Amino acid sequence: MNDAQPRSLLPAGLKDVLPPDAAHEAELATRLLAVFAGHGYERVRPPFVEFEEGLLSGTGAALAQQTFRLMDPISQRMMAVRSDVTPQVARIAQSRLARSPRPLRLSYAEDILRVKGSELRPERQFGQVGYELIGADGPAADAEVILVALEGLSALGIEAVSVDLNAPTLVTSLLASLKLDPETRRRLRDGLDSKDAAEVSRWAGKAAATFEALMTATGPAERAVERLTAVTLPTVARHEAAALEAVAGRLLNERPGLALTIDPVEHRGFEYQTGLSFSVFDIALKAELGRGGRYRIDGNGAGETATGCTLFMDTLVRAVGGPRDVKRLFLPHGTPAADGQRFRAEGYVTVAGLAPATDEEGEARRLGCGFVLKNGAPRSVGAGETRRG
Numbered sequence: 007m008n009d010a011q012p013r014s015l016l017p018a019g020l021k022d023v024l025p026p027d028a029a030h031e032a033e034l035a036t037r038l039l040a041v042f043a044g045h046g047y048e049r050v051r052p053p054f055v056e057f058e059e060g061l062l063s064g065t066g067a068a069l070a071q072q073t074f075r076l077m078d079p080i081s082q083r084m085m086a087v088r089s090d091v092t093p094q095v096a097r098i099a100q101s102r103l104a105r106s107p108r109p110l111r112l113s114y115a116e117d118i119l120r121v122k123g124s125e126l127r128p129e130r131q132f133g134q135v136g137y138e139l140i141g142a143d144g145p146a147a148d149a150e151v152i153l154v155a156l157e158g159l160s161a162l163g164i165e166a167v168s169v170d171l172n173a174p175t176l177v178t179s180l181l182a183s184l185k186l187d188p189e190t191r192r193r194l195r196d197g198l199d200s201k202d203a204a205e206v207s208r209w210a211g212k213a214a215a216t217f218e219a220l221m222t223a224t225g226p227a228e229r230a231v232e233r234l235t236a237v238t239l240p241t242v243a244r245h246e247a248a249a250l251e252a253v254a255g256r257l258l259n260e261r262p263g264l265a266l267t268i269d270p271v272e273h274r275g276f277e278y279q280t281g282l283s284f285s286v287f288d289i290a291l292k293a294e295l296g297r298g299g300r301y302r303i304d305g306n307g308a309g310e311t312a313t314g315c316t317l318f319m320d321t322l323v324r325a326v327g328g329p330r331d332v333k334r335l336f337l338p339h340g341t342p343a344a345d346g347q348r349f350r351a352e353g354y355v356t357v358a359g360l361a362p363a364t365d366e367e368g369e370a371r372r373l374g375c376g377f378v379l380k381n382g383a384p385r386s387v388g389a390g391e392t393r394r395g
Contacts, residue, residue, distance in 0.1 A: 008238045010249045014141045017128030019123045030329035031133065034162055035115040038135045038317065041158040043149075043180055045112040047137040052094035054117070058084040064304050066093035071395055072120045091134050092314055096303040099140045100310065108141025108178070108310075126294070133319030136296070140303070140312040147250035147313055148282050151298055152253070153260055155286055155315045159295065164325050166289040168265035171254055173225070174273035174283055176239075176246040177220070220270050227254045230268035249282050265289065281313075288325045295321050335377045335384050336370035338363065349384065 016022070021320070023031065039049060055076070062070050074087040088094055091114050099110055115135045119141060123130050129290050134320035137154065159167055177198060181191055188208050195215070197205030201221055207214045216237065231251050239247055245251045250270060257266055283299025298315030332355050337346055339359040346356045363369040370378040377384040 015179070017130075019120075019128055021129070021131075026329040026332075031323055032205070034322055034326060035133065035135050035319065038158045039113055039115055039163050041161050042113040042137045045111070045154050045157075047111040047154075049113050049115070050090065050095060050098055050115065051116070052088070052098060054119075055085050055087050055256070056097075057081075058086040058093070060097060061088060061093060064093060064309075065096050065301055066090070069093070072122070074119060074121060087119050088116075089118055090316075091116050091118060092134065092138060092301075092316065095138045095314075096140070096301075096312065097234065098113060099138070099302050099312070109147070110140040112140065113137040113138065125327070127320070129319070129320060134316045135319060135322075136298070136314060136316035138312055138314035141310055142313070143311045145249060145256055148253045148300065149256040149260070149313050150248070151313050152257060152284055152286075155296060155298070155317065156261065156264070159286070159322075162322065162326050164288065164295070164322070167295065168267065168269045168284045168287045168289055169257065170269060170272075171250055171279070171288065172268075172272045172283045172285070173246045173250045173270050173301075174279050176243050176250070176329040177217075177271050177273060178241040179246060180216070180240065183243070184211075199273070201271075217271075223320070224269045225267055227258060229268040229269050230270075231255070234268065234270055243329060246281070253282055281311075284315075286315075286317075288321070291321070291325055293321050293324065294318070295325060299348075333377060333384075334373075334375040336366065336373060336375040336387075337379050338366050341379060345379065349379075354384065 043049070057078075059074060062073060067165050069089045072089040074089075075222050076082075076085050076087070078085045083365075095112050095114060099112065101111060115133065117131055117133050119131045121130070121169065137151070137329065141149055156167065156169075179193070181194065186194065189378070193207060194209040197209060198221070203218060203221065203290065206217045206221070210217045216239070219233070219237045223230045223237060235251060236248050247270065250268065254266060254268060257264060279299040280302050281300030283297070285297040287293065287297045288295050296317035297314055298313065299314040300311065302313055303310045334344060335349055335354040335356050337356050337358045339362045341358065350356055357375055359366070359369060366378050372385045376387060378387050379385070
């Protein structure tokens with residue numbers, strides 16, 4: 007970068023969050039964490055950077071291509087910048103909190119950094135607010151995680167949402183039972199991802215009818231569950247399907263009006279999930295608010311089981327809307343501190359004058375205040391009585 011370029015220029019996918027948006031985002035995160043805490047999820051705060059071998063092992067291994075690396079000048083070891091918080095929470099659970107009673111409930115609100123954004127989310131740095139339920143298995147645990155997410159979104163005023171349930175390992179286990187060569191498996195997987203019945207029929211051979219039946223078990227949950235239950239599957243795949251059916255039943259029972267859909271063949275984007283997974287969408291925005299699912303902490307299928315959810319702050323801010331209006335009150339130079347305390351207790355944001363002003367109303371307007379303290383009471387100064395904050 008040469009001297010002619012503005013110093014404020016930032017790399018692609020990164021941005022400054024300015025007032026009042028930064029405070030608004032922090033407030034939303036705080037409200038979400040309060041909901042999680044109400045369900046017993048305790049907050050942790052892992053570091054932004056860790057040693058590479060720790061961050062990119064286990065559940066983090068699937069995120070290696072999205073992770074920045076750098077050399078630690080002190081230890082002379084490679085370090086990695088987190089691209090997802092869940093692997094860090096998994097590490098904490100398995101090390102620092104290994105002796106804590108299970109199930110272990112942990113929450114977080116942190117920024118992450120990725121090598122590149124996606125078509126739907128071009129940002130490379132954004133906030134994640136989420137929680138993990140560690141050491142619990144079964145439909146009750148999966149349903150709890152989804153229901154807590156819905157309660158958190160409701161606390162932000164986001165009610166019109168839909169949940170899409172997936173079983174990424176269902177098709178994986180079914181493919182494994184067929185013993186296909188790598189190229190055939192890849193083409194069949196591509197056909198399933200694109201819901202291309204002709205491609206699936208071409209590459210699935212004798213199992214074509216089974217895969218086609220799975221593709222028809224997609225859509226609104228009640229109808230999809232009926233169709234999924236009727237599909238004849240090998241033992242492992244049937245177990246995955248049964249888990250999907252059980253969680254769907256629990257969700258519909260707890261939230262009768264929930265827009266719930268099922269897609270048993272979807273697996274893209276669930277990097278480290280080893281069981282039932284889900285995405286939550288804002289119906290009006292048609293945008294993904296968060297996602298989660300089941301995984302194993304050590305990443306090799308033999309470790310502790312867990313399930314969790316991550317909500318994306320950038321999308322949540324869009325769904326909630328801009329910051330609320332605040333009443334800003336200008337306190338002329340020399341105003342007693344007790345007066346400021348009193349008006350802040352009444353809901354004002356106070357801005358103190360640091361030097362005498364000849365035109366106090368003009369100074370109030372210049373500083374974005376809609377009110378000025380006159381004779382012991384707030385007085386409107388006209389334009390800008392409230393400010394977003």
